[in-house]
Structure formats: C-alpha cells, structure tokens
Amino acid sequence: MKKILSVLFILMLVLLCSIFYGANQDYEYTTTVEHLFTHCLLAYPSLAFSSDNPMRLDYNQDCITKDEFQKILDSLYKNDFCLVSLYDTFEKQGDIVVKKPVKVPIGKKALVLSFDDVNYDHKKMGLGMVDKIIIDSSGNLATSTIVKGKEDISYSNEFIPMIENFVKKHPDFSPYGAKGTINITGYDGILGYRTQSKNTETRQQELEKAKKVVAKLKENGWNFASHSYGHYHMKNLTDQQFLEEVTLWENEVEPLVGETKVYVYPYGEWQVFDNYGNISKKHQYLIDAGFEIFCGVGMKTFFSYLPNKNNHKVLFMDRKVIDGNTLRRKDANLYPFFDPANVYDYSVRPSV
Numbered sequence: 001m002k003k004i005l006s007v008l009f010i011l012m013l014v015l016l017c018s019i020f021y022g023a024n025q026d027y028e029y030t031t032t033v034e035h036l037f038t039h040c041l042l043a044y045p046s047l048a049f050s051s052d053n054p055m056r057l058d059y060n061q062d063c064i065t066k067d068e069f070q071k072i073l074d075s076l077y078k079n080d081f082c083l084v085s086l087y088d089t090f091e092k093q094g095d096i097v098v099k100k101p102v103k104v105p106i107g108k109k110a111l112v113l114s115f116d117d118v119n120y121d122h123k124k125m126g127l128g129m130v131d132k133i134i135i136d137s138s139g140n141l142a143t144s145t146i147v148k149g150k151e152d153i154s155y156s157n158e159f160i161p162m163i164e165n166f167v168k169k170h171p172d173f174s175p176y177g178a179k180g181t182i183n184i185t186g187y188d189g190i191l192g193y194r195t196q197s198k199n200t201e202t203r204q205q206e207l208e209k210a211k212k213v214v215a216k217l218k219e220n221g222w223n224f225a226s227h228s229y230g231h232y233h234m235k236n237l238t239d240q241q242f243l244e245e246v247t248l249w250e251n252e253v254e255p256l257v258g259e260t261k262v263y264v265y266p267y268g269e270w271q272v273f274d275n276y277g278n279i280s281k282k283h284q285y286l287i288d289a290g291f292e293i294f295c296g297v298g299m300k301t302f303f304s305y306l307p308n309k310n311n312h313k314v315l316f317m318d319r320k321v322i323d324g325n326t327l328r329r330k331d332a333n334l335y336p337f338f339d340p341a342n343v344y345d346y347s348v349r350p351s352v
C-alpha cells in the first residue's frame with residue numbers, strides 16, 4: 001500500500017511539474033535582438049515632395065512616409081517580430097555593461113525600433129513633418145500641425161500615435177509593454193517644444209508642456225536615448241567642445257527625460273578609442289555622463305562588444321536604417337523584416 005501511495009505521489013508530482021512547465025513554456029529569453037531605426041515620418045508626403053520644398057531631396061534620401069511606415073508595421077507583425085525595450089537588453093554588472101537576455105513569447109523575434117531627431121526642428125516646420133507631439137483632450141498621444149492656418153490633430157501621421165494604435169489592435173506586437181526608443185537632441189528642444197536654454201522668452205511654458213508629454217510617453221512604454229545635444233559630427237569637435245556638448249545634454253535635456261543610458265551617435269560616427277587603442281577622452285566623457293550602451297548605424301546585425309588592446313569592453317549595437325535610400329535600393333538586409341519594393345511609395349516620391 002505504502003509503495004502504491006509513493007508511486008502515486010511521484011506520478012502526481014510529475015503531472016504538476018509538467019503542468020507548471022507547460023504553463024511557462026510560452027516565453028523564452030534571447031540575446032538576439034534586431035534594431036531598426038528611421039527618422040520622424042513624412043506626415044504630409046505630397047507637401048514634403050512638392051517641387052518647391054527645399055527639403056524635398058533630403059527627405060527623399062533620409063525619410064519614409066506615414067504610409068510606408070504603416071506597411072512596415074504590418075509586415076514586421078506578420079513576420080513575427082515583437083517590440084522589446086532597448087533598456088531590457090543590457091545591464092551593468094560592476095564596471096562592465098553586459099548583454100541581458102530579453103523575454104519574448106515562443107515563436108516571436110525581439111525587435112527594437114528607434115527614431116532619430118525627434119525635435120521637430122523649427123526650420124523644417126510647414127515642410128511635411130508634424131509640428132509637435134501632444135496629449136489630446138482625452139489623454140491620448142497625438143500630433144499637432146498647423147496646416148493652412150488651422151491646427152490638424154492626427155493619430156495616423158507619426159510613429160508615436162501609429163505604434164500606439166497598432167499595439168491597441170495587436171497587443172501581441174508588444175507583449176510586455178515596450179514601444180520604441182526616441183532619440184533626441186537638445187539644440188532646438190524636444191518633441192516640438194522649444195526647451196533649449198537659448199529660448200529665453202517661452203522656455204518655462206515649453207518645459208512644462210514637454211514634461212507632460214514625456215511622462216505620458218514613458219507611462220505608455222516609450223523610452224529615450226541621447227542623440228547628442230547639437231547633432232555635430234563627433235570627429236569635427238575637439239575634446240573640449242565635445243565635453244561642452246555632453247554637459248549641455250546633462251543640463252538641458254536629461255532633467256526633462258530622465259537619466260539616459262543609451263547614446264545614439266549622430267551620423268553613426270563614433271570615436272570610442274584613441275590612436276593607441278585606449279578609451280578616447282570623448283568616450284570617457286560619455287561613460288562619465290552615465291551612458292552604458294552605444295548605438296551606431298549598420299546594415300548588418302551587430303550587437304556585441306568593441307574590444308581594444310587594453311581589453312576594455314564597450315557594448316555596442318548597430319541599427320539598420322530604414323530611409324528612402326535603403327528602400328529604393330531594396331537593401332537585402334531589410335528582407336527579413338519587409339519587402340522594400342512593396343513598401344516604397346512610387347506614387348508620391350520624386351523619381352531619382
């Protein structure tokens with residue numbers, strides 16, 4: 001009898017374990033993380049590409065339209081990608097920053113989406129992008145743009161409300177609440193608000209408005225990265241000028257968006273090492289400012305360490321660029337995500 005009971009007990013235990021194991025089988029951890037980026041979208045494509053628009057050729061190279069982005073989202077979802085937070089992909093252990101496995105549902109692939117230059121530079125206003133990110137009267141994220149003298153509030157012409165809507169429709173595209181990383185500079189404010197110290201007239205009001213939008217974005221799963229303060233070519237700055245840049249970021253932007261551990265190089269240009277293979281002064285300034293992971297631009301997947309001869313390790317992640325150029329040349333590296341030929345909008349873009 002005792003023997004039967006103990007066999008039954010073992011069987012029960014096996015059954016419970018398999019139920020428990022089965023219930024936890026729906027996710028896994030991975031360090032394979034893809035990272036795609038683009039710029040602010042062309043919200044008004046026919047305006048952006050109109051023949052008298054001075055930004056027309058730049059936009060045709062560097063940007064994608066809202067409709068192209070929608071097709072990309074559809075395709076990413078169809079190809080089993082799901083959004084993960086860039087901040088969940090690394091952690092500091094002692095002095096070293098290490099890759100941290102990120103949780104994804106079984107069958108899904110981890111993807112970080114990030115967006116550069118999200119300041120809505122006043123020089124570009126009225127030329128095809130939105131003016132600013134706002135919170136509407138119902139508390140939703142939206143865009144606001146003055147079009148022919150009237151405010152146009154939209155939910156479908158910029159990546160922030162578009163991803164918000166897409167995740168509402170397809171919650172499994174963001175299984176654990178991540179949205180994207182917003183890479184901002186500071187020289188002309190952030191998110192369409194003129195928060196820079198040079199704006200002596202309305203800065204205070206702009207800061208208050210920007211803070212509310214930032215809080216809402218964070219609440220909804222967005223995070224921020226530094227894309228430098230002035231968007232200079234890093235190599236053209238002296239060490240001293242670069243330090244001033246980093247300090248401006250710390251003084252003007254960090255108080256708005258909080259501590260930022262991600263540094264996204266303007267133009268993808270980096271100077272991690274000096275001529276002797278040691279950590280460069282510029283890179284050390286970035287480390288001292290609290291940056292832990294460094295993002296470049298590259299069409300091959302690279303999420304690993306940059307070693308130098310002293311064996312320092314710098315955690316580096318390249319980002320594949322989605323822009324007019326990579327769509328137009330049907331870059332093969334984009335095919336796992338979407339078919340560039342299906343996305344490219346021949347109907348609105350100028351022929352080149």
Ligand SMILES: [Zn+2]
Pocket residue numbers: 116117227231266267
């Ligand atoms: Zn940039």
